[in-house]
Amino acid sequence: EAGVTQFPSHSVIEKGQTVTLRCDPISGHDNLYWYRRVMGKEIKFLLHFVKESKQDESGMPNNRFLAERTGGTYSTLKVQPAELEDSGVYFCASSHRGSEQYFGPGTRLTVT
Amino acid sequence: AQKVTQAQTEISVVEKEDVTLDCVYETRDTTYYLFWYKQPPSGELVFLIRRNSFDEQNEISGRYSWNFQKSTSSFNFTITASQVVDSAVYFCALSPFAGGTSYGKLTFGQGTILTVHP
Numbered sequence: 001e002a003g004v005t006q007f008p009s010h011s012v013i014e015k016g017q018t019v020t021l022r023c024d025p026i027s028g029h030d031n032l033y034w035y036r037r038v039m040g041k042e043i044k045f046l047l048h049f050v051k052e053s054k055q056d057e058s059g060m061p062n063n064r065f066l067a068e069r070t071g072g073t074y075s076t077l078k079v080q081p082a083e084l085e086d087s088g089v090y091f092c093a094s095s096h097r098g099s100e101q102y103f104g105p106g107t108r109l110t111v112t
Numbered sequence: 113a114q115k116v117t118q119a120q121t122e123i124s125v126v127e128k129e130d131v132t133l134d135c136v137y138e139t140r141d142t143t144y145y146l147f148w149y150k151q152p153p154s155g156e157l158v159f160l161i162r163r164n165s166f167d168e169q170n171e172i173s174g175r176y177s178w179n180f181q182k183s184t185s186s187f188n189f190t191i192t193a194s195q196v197v198d199s200a201v202y203f204c205a206l207s208p209f210a211g212g213t214s215y216g217k218l219t220f221g222q223g224t225i226l227t228v229h230p
Contacts, residue, residue: 003156031216042116043157043203043220056217091157095216100147103157 002026004104006092012110018080021107025074025094031055032075033101034067038088046090049075082111114139116206118221125194126229133189133224135204141165143209146180146187147218151201163187164209194228201225 005024013019025032034046046065047057051072060067064083069075079086089108093101115138125131137146148160161171163180171178175192191198204221 033216033218035218035220042222043218045217045219048216059217089155093157093218100159100162101216101218102159103149105154105156 004092004094004102006090006104006107008107009105010108010110012112013082014112015084016081018078019082019109021077021079021090021092021109023075023077023092023094023104025092026096026102029094029096029102030072031095031097031101032069033093033095034075034077035091035093036088037091037106038085043091046077079109082109084111087111114141114144114206114208114219116204116219116221118202118204118224120224121222122225122227124227124229127196128193129228130190130192131194131226131228133191133202133204133226135187135189135221137185137187137204137206139206139208141208145207145209147205147207148178148187148189149203149205151203151223153200157203160189191226194226196228196230199226199228 007022030051032049035043037043045059048055049069052069066078087110089106091106093103095101117136144165146163149157151157168180177190179188201223203223205218207218
């Protein structure tokens with residue numbers, strides 16, 4: 001069974017540009033989560049989808065971040081326009097009903 | 113609000129030593145889940161264990177063991193006879209129990225970098 005996959009693995013963009021991160025959850029997992037780890041700090045929750053609906057988006061830092069999960073399969077996280085403080089590693093995780101979350105390898109975003 | 117504290121930023125041991133990673137948590141919930149994840153150099157977070165708050169039995173899995181003490185709000189992780197392959201960042205995490213809009217939301221500690229030297 002394939003695990004959670006994320007694309008790209010690494011992205012370097014300039015301040016003001018737009019970047020879109022993609023996450024493909026484990027097949028059949030209704031729950032999809034986005035987290036972020038800014039350098040030197042703890043991993044922080046961004047939002048949670050149940051199928052295509054946003055269950056909890058309390059961790060989204062501001063309106064420059066837009067997450068979608070059309071059709072309840074893969075999800076995208078768009079940052080527009082990117083700022084320096086958005087640099088970090090973005091993790092995606094998925095789970096089935098009440099099970100534990102399985103994480104992807106993360107996307108390392110560098111904003112210069 | 114939920115909070116997880118891993119006071120040990122870095123630990124360095126020699127192979128075959130036992131090592132304990134500390135985790136202390138705060139929550140107002142009466143029921144919750146506790147987790148440990150391992151992040152090897154490859155970067156992904158690997159699930160190790162989930163415990164629910166009403167099961168305080170300690171658990172052992174091979175060289176890994178976990179000590180959950182609700183009275184002290186601690187969920188410590190011990191690796192017995194450590195090996196070089198255990199070198200990684202280890203994260204402790206907390207989530208609400210089922211139900212409510214914040215179900216599944218993990219609150220992580222800062223992580224402990226474990227280095228096991230040959």
